[in-house]
Amino acid sequence: MKNQLESLSNPEAFQSPIEIENFDRDTLVRMLTTMIMIRKTEKQLALGRKNGLIGGPVHLGAGQEAIAVGVSEYLRKTDRVFGAHRSHSHLLALNPDFYRLFAEVLGKETGFSKGMGGSMHLFDQPSGFYGSVPIVAGTVSLAVGAAIAAKLQDSDDIGVAYMGDGALEEGVVHESLNLSKIQNAPMLFVIENNLFASHMHISLRQPSDMVARFAQANDIPYEVVDGNDVVSVSKAANRLIDDIRLGKGPRFLELVTYRWYGHVDWRDDVDVGVKRSLTDINNWKARDPIARLTAAMIATGLWSQHQTEKINQRLDNEIDKAWNKAINDPYPSLDSTLKHVYSN
Amino acid sequence: MLKKQFNYGTAICTAFEYLLEKYPEVFVIGQGLWSPWYVGNSMTDLDKKFGVERVIDTPVAESACTGAAVGASLAGMKPIVVHPRMDFMLYAIDPIVNQAAKWSHMFGGQANPGLTVRGIINRGGEQGAQHSQALHAWFSHVPGLRVVMPSTVADARDLLIASVLCNDPVVYIDDRWLYDQEDELPPLVELDLTLQGPMVTQTGSDVTIVASGHASLLAREAYKQLIDKDISAEVIDIRVLNPLNVDSIVKSVKKTRRLVVVDSGWLSAGFSAEVLASVVERLPVNLLRSCPIRVALPNASAPTSRVLEQAYYTSTIDVVDAVKKMFD
Numbered sequence: 001m002k003n004q005l006e007s008l009s010n011p012e013a014f015q016s017p018i019e020i021e022n023f024d025r026d027t028l029v030r031m032l033t034t035m036i037m038i039r040k041t042e043k044q045l046a047l048g049r050k051n052g053l054i055g056g057p058v059h060l061g062a063g064q065e066a067i068a069v070g071v072s073e074y075l076r077k078t079d080r081v082f083g084a085h086r087s088h089s090h091l092l093a094l095n096p097d098f099y100r101l102f103a104e105v106l107g108k109e110t111g112f113s114k115g116m117g118g119s120m121h122l123f124d125q126p127s128g129f130y131g132s133v134p135i136v137a138g139t140v141s142l143a144v145g146a147a148i149a150a151k152l153q154d155s156d157d158i159g160v161a162y163m164g165d166g167a168l169e170e171g172v173v174h175e176s177l178n179l180s181k182i183q184n185a186p187m188l189f190v191i192e193n194n195l196f197a198s199h200m201h202i203s204l205r206q207p208s209d210m211v212a213r214f215a216q217a218n219d220i221p222y223e224v225v226d227g228n229d230v231v232s233v234s235k236a237a238n239r240l241i242d243d244i245r246l247g248k249g250p251r252f253l254e255l256v257t258y259r260w261y262g263h264v265d266w267r268d269d270v271d272v273g274v275k276r277s278l279t280d281i282n283n284w285k286a287r288d289p290i291a292r293l294t295a296a297m298i299a300t301g302l303w304s305q306h307q308t309e310k311i312n313q314r315l316d317n318e319i320d321k322a323w324n325k326a327i328n329d330p331y332p333s334l335d336s337t338l339k340h341v342y343s344n
Numbered sequence: 345m346l347k348k349q350f351n352y353g354t355a356i357c358t359a360f361e362y363l364l365e366k367y368p369e370v371f372v373i374g375q376g377l378w379s380p381w382y383v384g385n386s387m388t389d390l391d392k393k394f395g396v397e398r399v400i401d402t403p404v405a406e407s408a409c410t411g412a413a414v415g416a417s418l419a420g421m422k423p424i425v426v427h428p429r430m431d432f433m434l435y436a437i438d439p440i441v442n443q444a445a446k447w448s449h450m451f452g453g454q455a456n457p458g459l460t461v462r463g464i465i466n467r468g469g470e471q472g473a474q475h476s477q478a479l480h481a482w483f484s485h486v487p488g489l490r491v492v493m494p495s496t497v498a499d500a501r502d503l504l505i506a507s508v509l510c511n512d513p514v515v516y517i518d519d520r521w522l523y524d525q526e527d528e529l530p531p532l533v534e535l536d537l538t539l540q541g542p543m544v545t546q547t548g549s550d551v552t553i554v555a556s557g558h559a560s561l562l563a564r565e566a567y568k569q570l571i572d573k574d575i576s577a578e579v580i581d582i583r584v585l586n587p588l589n590v591d592s593i594v595k596s597v598k599k600t601r602r603l604v605v606v607d608s609g610w611l612s613a614g615f616s617a618e619v620l621a622s623v624v625e626r627l628p629v630n631l632l633r634s635c636p637i638r639v640a641l642p643n644a645s646a647p648t649s650r651v652l653e654q655a656y657y658t659s660t661i662d663v664v665d666a667v668k669k670m671f672d
Contacts, residue, residue: 080419114452123451130418131451135442141411142443148412149419152371152397159415172438175408182403332452340453341487342587343511344538 001203004210008226008256009195011283017296018229018289025302031073031230032297033311034096035065035290038089040315041098044323045088045105045119046266053327054105058119059086059134063228063260066289067192068093070233071160071253074241075128080146081160082139083132085120086192086259090162095127099322108329115332116340136197137163137170140189144180147187147250156245158186166197168211177218180250187250188240189215192227195256198263201275215252227255228289258284352500353523356386359504360424362532364394367422370508373400373409374426374462382428383464384523410436410461414444414513417459422508430463430517431474444513445488458511460504465519465557465608468653473645478608480556481615483515484586490514490537491586495560496545497527499583506537519558519608541582541589544596548576551602551667554593554619556582559606559639559658566663575667585615590622597623602670603636606663611640634670639663 007013020028042062048054064086072093075081083090088101091112104111105119113123120134130146133139140161147159167173168191180187191211195202202209215222221243223236233255240251260281262269270278297303350358363370376382378391378401391399402409406427413423427433433440444457467476484491490512494503500518507514514537545560546567555563560581567577578596582588597603603623607616616638624636639662647656 080415082415109452113450114454116452117450121450123454125418125455130415131447131455133443133450135438138438138443139411139415141408141439142415142418144408145412145415145417145423146419147415149416149421152416152421153419172407172411175403175405176411178403179405179408179412183400336452340449340451342490342538343448343453343456343458 001206002208004208004213005224005256008224009209011258011280011287014226014228015286016292017299018231018292020231020296020300023231028293028297028302031069031234032290032293034069034093035230036311037096037098037315038065038092039290040319041092041101042088044102044319046261050266055107056118057264058105059264060261061086061089061259063284063288064192064194064257065089066230066233067190067227067255067257070230071190071237073234074238075160076157077126077128078155078157079128079160080130080143080150080157081128082130082143083122083162084136084139084164084167085134086164087122087132087162088119090132091122091124091129094129095124098319099326102323102326103329106326107331108326109332110326110329116336137167137173140167140173141176144176144185144187147180147185148183150186156186158188158241158244160188160190162190162192164197165191165193165195165202165211166205168214169197169205174214177214177220181218181220184249186244186247188244189250189252191252191254193254193256194259196259196263196273196276199269199272199274204274210254212252212254220250220252222252222254224254224256227257228287228292230289230293260285348528349526350497350529351523352497352525353385355497355501355529356504356518357388358529359501360387360390361393363505363508364390364398369420370422370424371398371400372424372426373402373413374428375402375404376428377401377426383426384520406432406435407439411439411443413459414439414457417457418455422458424460424462424508426462428464429466429475430479431477433461433463440489440513440515441486445486449488456511457513460507460514460516462516462518465517467521467646467657470648470650470653472648476646478557480517480585481609481613481618484588484615484618488513489586490584492516492537492584493557494518494583495522495557495581497525498530501529501532502535503540503583506535506540509534510537517557521558522561525561540584542580542592543583544578544592545581546577546579548578548600550576550600551604551670552578552580552593552596552600553604553606553663553667554580554582555606556585556615557608559608562658562660562663563606565660566667569660569664570667573668575671577667582619588618588622590619590626593619593623594626597627598631601631601633603632604666605636605638606658607638607640608658609640610643611638612643614640616640637666637670639666
């Protein structure tokens with residue numbers, strides 16, 4: 001495999017504090033808090049799955065929080081964001097209501113999808129999250145269509161499709177890149193390249209580790225960035241989203257990252273992950289987007305360990321309450337299965 | 345004054361013009377829309393009248409274009425995707441079956457993809473196995489899709505408008521073998537698709553013939569020939585295949601006590617089986633005066649050579665013969 005990502009895919013690189021440059025304190029604190037909230041929410045889901053309270057699969061994205069948080073910094077509620085199987089962070093970065101996520105994953109009617117979706121089918125259109133589904137690449141063309149709609153509606157809203165590196169192996173993604181370009185659609189493709197599709201390392205699936213080569217092939221401007229650096233992610237997203245809103249057509253953002261958990265549920269999956277070792281996992285944990293931002297903020301005097309502890313305490317408390325509330329919420333009524341097949 | 349005559353193709357075109365004129369959220373996307381080759385006379389000059397932004401001819405990308413229509417519908421548009429051969433539409437099964445059909449259900453009814461997918465059955469002319477398939481049964485199997493097959497000139501227009509105005513994903517299937525039918529068009533009314541269903545097009549007392557799409561045209565022609573043989577057939581055009589409401593068919597069969605189902609798809613696990621089963625299970629035991637009959641394509645792909653084609657496809661005579669057998 002060609003190592004076009006160079007050091008970006010090296011787990012031993014990029015472990016030092018990130019550059020926070022001229023970012024203001026409020027923004028940094030907001031992004032840090034959201035990342036911690038997402039991490040803790042997913043830890044709760046991992047635990048709930050492990051102890052059997054969650055009945056269905058959960059695809060956790062711990063370690064990848066900087067991506068959704070950095071990108072969402074420049075999104076509006078009227079943008080059209082679509083996700084995939086690993087989308088808890090995509091939704092929570094737009095709407096931090098972890099209680100409704102818990103309820104949904106537990107199959108309760110108070111959940112984001114009224115208890116009809118679970119972890120793999122999430123919906124919150126009022127916050128811009130049009131939906132996530134577990135068919136790999138299943139929503140990419142939908143996002144392009146929502147972007148084409150924005151153009152027809154004379155708005156400067158944009159379509160956003162989150163996908164993993166595995167999705168680039170699906171034919172429809174290439175159709176979608178081409179269609180978005182030829183239609184000059186206001187569309188942002190966000191690729192979380194965590195180097196794995198299920199158990200398979202990218203070297204076993206693709207001839208190069210950099211998927212942005214497909215943006216190049218479709219003449220779509222792109223950036224390739226460390227996905228574990230929330231400032232770099234948000235700066236790149238800002239540049240690309242600005243261009244898209246100005247009518248310059250689709251943009252492609254490849255973010256290199258790694259998931260701490262295995263493909264599905266709470267385990268490490270070192271035994272089933274081809275090319276997935278405990279050494280790699282530990283190195284990537286040292287490249288933690290939360291720790292690197294925290295360290296940078298402390299080093300510049302914007303933050304203290306004490307403040308992190310306070311946030312941890314508050315969130316732990318809120319998450320605990322939300323989880324218990326969701327556990328006690330009602331399930332959907334039995335007529336729900338037939339009720340939502342059609343619109344009336 | 346002579347009333348303007350329409351054929352099935354120009355009736356479809358009238359529906360497109362009406363929709364694009366009246367509803368700014370309507371747009372059309374698909375292959376061949378800027379060309380006279382692919383869609384007969386059913387979309388002539390729409391791009392010139394309404395602009396290439398709203399009548400989009402596309403790259404050869406059935407899946408992305410259909411998915412894009414699903415996404416656009418979620419963003420408040422009313423898109424129509426056109427697949428000039430239904431066979432090509434198989435590349436778009438994921439956005440139709442996995443996404444559009446399930447979207448409302450997966451998210452608790454909070455969003456509905458109100459798009460129309462127009463698939464054209466384009467048989468004959470030695471085009472063979474991959475330019476000929478009638479796959480309405482497949483789509484009718486999927487909960488969440490509405491499946492519509494107009495067989496008359498008026499329905500070609502009115503069911504297209506009703507499909508586009510419906511909030512659910514609709515698969516609208518027309519058949520090029522219907523395009524030459526001529527008729528006057530009644531005044532245009534916007535129908536509520538959810539209230540449409542099978543319709544008795546010819547009344548009779550001896551046998552009920554049920555069909556959809558092109559098979560309905562065969563049934564109507566058979567009706568005329570059967571009169572000469574002193575057989576009074578009642579013909580029912582299914583129109584809306586999913587969700588299927590068989591009330592009017594059951595009522596008719598209770599009267600005629602004979603049932604023939606004609607279908608332009610294959611026999612095996614075909615739509616004719618669904619109609620037959622749904623009707624017969626609601627009939628009193630011993631009501632039927634003869635075994636019900638299905639007339640459908642043999643379980644083989646369409647051949648190319650004209651001699652084989654002629655033998656393969658169902659003709660009016662096949663329908664007449666099937667009915668006559670019941671009276672032997």
